[in-house]
Amino acid sequence: MREGGSKKFAWSARTQWDFTETPWARHLARLRAAGAQLWDLTASNPTHCGFAYHAASILAPLQDPVALHYEPNPRGLRPAREAVSQYYSDHGATVDPEHIFLTTSTSEAYSFLLRLLCDPGDEVLIGQPGYPLFDFLARLDDVHLVPYELFYDHGWHLDLQALRRRVNSRTRAIAVVHPNNPTGHFTRKAERAAIEGLCREHGLALIVDEVFLDYGMAGQEDQESFASGSHAVPTFVLSGLSKVAALPQMKAAWIACFAGEEDLAEALQRLEVISDTFLSMSAPIQCAIPTWLRDRAVPQRQIRERLERNLAALDAILLHQTLVTRLEVEAGWYAVLRVPGLQPEEETALELLLERGVVVHPGGFFGFSGQGWLVISLLAPETDFRRGIEAIAWHFKADSP
Numbered sequence: 001m002r003e004g005g006s007k008k009f010a011w012s013a014r015t016q017w018d019f020t021e022t023p024w025a026r027h028l029a030r031l032r033a034a035g036a037q038l039w040d041l042t043a044s045n046p047t048h049c050g051f052a053y054h055a056a057s058i059l060a061p062l063q064d065p066v067a068l069h070y071e072p073n074p075r076g077l078r079p080a081r082e083a084v085s086q087y088y089s090d091h092g093a094t095v096d097p098e099h100i101f102l103t104t105s106t107s108e109a110y111s112f113l114l115r116l117l118c119d120p121g122d123e124v125l126i127g128q129p130g131y132p133l134f135d136f137l138a139r140l141d142d143v144h145l146v147p148y149e150l151f152y153d154h155g156w157h158l159d160l161q162a163l164r165r166r167v168n169s170r171t172r173a174i175a176v177v178h179p180n181n182p183t184g185h186f187t188r189k190a191e192r193a194a195i196e197g198l199c200r201e202h203g204l205a206l207i208v209d210e211v212f213l214d215y216g217m218a219g220q221e222d223q224e225s226f227a228s229g230s231h232a233v234p235t236f237v238l239s240g241l242s243k244v245a246a247l248p249q250m251k252a253a254w255i256a257c258f259a260g261e262e263d264l265a266e267a268l269q270r271l272e273v274i275s276d277t278f279l280s281m282s283a284p285i286q287c288a289i290p291t292w293l294r295d296r297a298v299p300q301r302q303i304r305e306r307l308e309r310n311l312a313a314l315d316a317i318l319l320h321q322t323l324v325t326r327l328e329v330e331a332g333w334y335a336v337l338r339v340p341g342l343q344p345e346e347e348t349a350l351e352l353l354l355e356r357g358v359v360v361h362p363g364g365f366f367g368f369s370g371q372g373w374l375v376i377s378l379l380a381p382e383t384d385f386r387r388g389i390e391a392i393a394w395h396f397k398a399d400s401p
C-alpha cells in the first residue's frame with residue numbers, strides 16, 4: 001500500500017519489457033536528428049530504398065467501388081483469396097481459396113496461429129539465428145518461443161538432434177522460416193521431411209513463414225514452397241505483400257492451411273472464429289490485392305537486381321582484404337559478415353557508428369552466438385551500401401596491428 005491507502009498500479013507481466021535505450025540506439029537517434037551523413041546498412045523498408053513504384057497502378061485499385069459495401073468475411077474477400085491461390089499456382093502448388101485466411105500482416109497471421117495452437121505457457125520451436133520480432137509476438141500471446149540451433153558449415157543446416165531435444169510435453173508447433181531471415185538459407189527437402197516426421201511423431205503443427213520465398217539469388221530461384229507436396233501434419237504457410245509486392249504499408253498477408261481432412265476442417269472452423277472476432281482486413285486493401293499480386297514482378301525485379309548488385313559490390317570490396325568475410329547467401333534481403341570478434345558486437349556496432357558513420361545490426365540482435373557477426377541489409381541504395389562496406393573494411397584494416 002502506498003501512503004494514503006492507494007495501491008501501486010500494476011501492468012501486465014507480458015509487457016514488462018526493458019525499455020532502456022542502448023548506447024547504439026541513443027547515438028543513432030542523436031546523429032539522425034543532427035542530419036549526420038550515415039551509411040545505413042540496416043535499411044529494410046523497400047519504400048525508403050529508392051525503388052521506382054508506379055503510383056497510378058498501385059493506387060488505382062483502391063478506388064474500386066466494391067469497397068463501398070461492407071461484406072464481412074472471416075477468410076477475406078474471395079477474389080483476393082483467389083489471387084493468393086494463383087500466386088501458389090505460379091509456384092507449382094495447389095491451394096484452395098477456401099483454405100486461405102487474409103490477415104493485415106504476417107505478424108497478425110502468427111498471432112492467429114499461436115492462439116489456434118497454444119494455451120498460455122505452451123511452447124513453439126523456432127530456428128536461431130532468426131528474426132527478433134517473433135519473441136515479441138509469442139510473448140504477447142503468452143507462448144514461450146524455444147530456439148533450435150541452425151549451424152553454419154559451408155551453408156546453413158538444421159541440427160535435427162538439437163531440434164528433437166527441444167520437444168517436450170508443452171511443445172505445440174515448429175516454426176520454419178523458408179528462406180530464413182537473416183541467414184538467407186532455404187530448408188532442404190530432406191530437412192523438411194525430417195521436421196514433418198518429428199511433428200507427426202509428437203503431434204505438432206508446422207508453421208512456415210515464406211515472406212522471402214521470391215527472393216532466391218541466382219541459381220536458387222526455383223525453391224519449392226511448403227504449399228507444394230503432401231501435408232502429413234497440420235501445416236500453415238504464411239506470406240504477405242510487405243515482401244512479395246514490396247508494399248509493407250498496405251498491410252496485407254495471409255495464412256494458407258494444409259492438413260488431413262479432419263484436422264483441416266477443425267483448423268478452418270477455429271481460424272474462422274479467431275478471424276471473425278477481429279475482421280481486421282479493410283475492404284479497399286482486399287479489393288487491391290489481386291492487382292498488387294499480379295504486378296509483383298515489377299518491384300521484385302528491381303529488388304533482385306539491387307540484391308545481386310550489392311552482393312557483387314560486397315564481394316569486390318572484400319576481395320582486397322582478409323579480416324572481413326561473408327557467409328553464403330541463398331535468398332532474402334540480408335547478408336551476414338564475419339568480422340574480428342575481439343569485443344562484444346554491440347561495441348563493434350557502436351564504433352562503426354561513431355567512427356565511420358556506418359549503421360549495422362550486431363549478430364546478437366538476431367540470436368547469433370559468439371562474437372564477430374554483423375548483419376547487413378542488401379536492400380540499401382547502392383552508393384550507401386558500397387560506402388558503408390568500404391568503411392567497414394577500412395575500419396578493421398586500420399584497427400589491425
Ligand SMILES: Cc1ncc(COP(=O)(O)O)c(C=O)c1O
Pocket residue numbers: 104105106107108131177180181209211239240241242248252253
Ligand atoms: C521472416 C519475416 N517474417 C515476417 C515478417 C513480418 O512481415 P509483415 O510485414 O507481413 O508482418 C518479417 C519482416 O521483416 C520477416 O523478416
